[in-house]
Amino acid sequence: MIVTIPSRQEHEGIYAMTIEISDFCPICGGPRGVPIQGLSYDGNRPLNVSIWSNPCGHVDYYSRVREEYKQSVINKRSQKEVKTIIDNIETAPGTDTGYK
């Protein structure tokens, strides 16, 4: 699901990011709640963010969602890099390594 969350704890009312995260609770694998628009307060500075409540009762914290997103970026990037590497290596039969 697509959510907007504070990109840092002290968001100063401006530091937000819109990201895609799993539709499922990281603890039990049940569906996450449907996000709606709400406010996060940093001291007294409000920031427009997504808020949601999971039907399973497990509470998502923005800090953990940020960590989850970081991990997903790392995983995606690794997969992309691996694909680039393996796509550039031809494994079809060819010449041998011996002297001629």
Ligand SMILES: [Zn+2]
């Ligand atoms: Zn859960």
